[in-house]
Amino acid sequence: MTKLMEWVFVATVFFSIWTAAITGSAQSTLLIKWRTPILYLPLTLIILFGLYAVSVVLYRTFTFNNCEEAAVELQREIKEARADLRSKGLALKED
Amino acid sequence: MSGEGSTNEELKKLTKNDKYSILLPTYNERDNLPIIIWLIVKYMEKSQCAYEVIVIDDGSPDGTLEVAKELQKIYGEDKILLRPREKKLGLGTAYIHGIKHASGNFIVIMDADLSHHPKFIPKMIELQRYLDLDIVSGTRYIGDGGVYGWDFRRKLISRGANFITQLLLRPGASDLTGSFRLYKKDVLEKLIKSCVSKGYVFQMEMIIRARQFNYQIGEVPISFVDRVYGESKLGGSEIFQFVKSMLYLFATT
């Protein structure tokens, strides 16, 4: 099953149950009492997921490691490399 | 992974029958190539693993190939192999071209622009040996991994794209677009054959196909330092390409 099919499958199952619940083909006092929240359930879930996604992405953006040390180390190694390569006879442009 | 000395001895023993072919595709990297090769030699000699570096230059107008020839004189023709091509034919085919000439049973793929530091290669080798993995992928997104020289906007786009791909594709690896990886040679050959996309997005497809084939993937956090010399050759159509192939993989795998 492709990833797309998985999503379609889950969505179909969800919306079948949801449709049955709001159209009243399944009868129960509980469903009547909770009709409005159930009606808005898909929208609520989408909004909640959107909030989750935005906070996760923002959190990860702010906590994305800044590799200052790696950059400093690399600069040091570049100098070392250039000096060593020159001593081995490689013609290099000025630093 | 404490006690460098003993680890190196152990790693040497573990890899005594192995050879690592490091593929370096280059296009206008004359300033970077000497440094990256110097760094590879430094860290590979330290690890005492058998290795070779294969430079695949696509007729760079800046004379990268001439520099490569100089380096070959310094380090020897058994260590530095030159497998140039006439003109710029793209990264995907550069790897295929390189593998054909690789004598190792493991292949390391990395960029030559100094954003991938060779010090991580021994770490990848070690992880591969301990867990007998098919692929070890460098990752910017977990543990000590990270980036240098990226502004907020670029980090946000990167994290956003990563979140969406993880959600849609569930690839089992955290860095899909990174191209710093170690592969078993036969695994890489099989993956390349099964990939349809070309260019930059094919890194992503490789991991997805690997998941399809049930290959074992491990990850090593890497620090990605944005290129020091020269410019990135990947232009603005990058994002469009990315979305297109993500949706393609979403619908077909």
Ligand SMILES: Nc1nc2c(ncn2[C@@H]2O[C@H](COP(=O)(O)OP(=O)(O)O)[C@@H](O)[C@H]2O)c(=O)[nH]1
């Ligand atoms: N042989 C070859 N190498 C290439 C080509 N395009 C890019 N490269 C090399 O591939 C690596 C990654 O390219 P880069 O422009 O840094 O991509 P970015 O890091 O994703 O922006 C570098 O080592 C480039 O020199 C190409 O068409 N042929």
Ligand SMILES: [Mg+2]
């Ligand atoms: Mg780069």
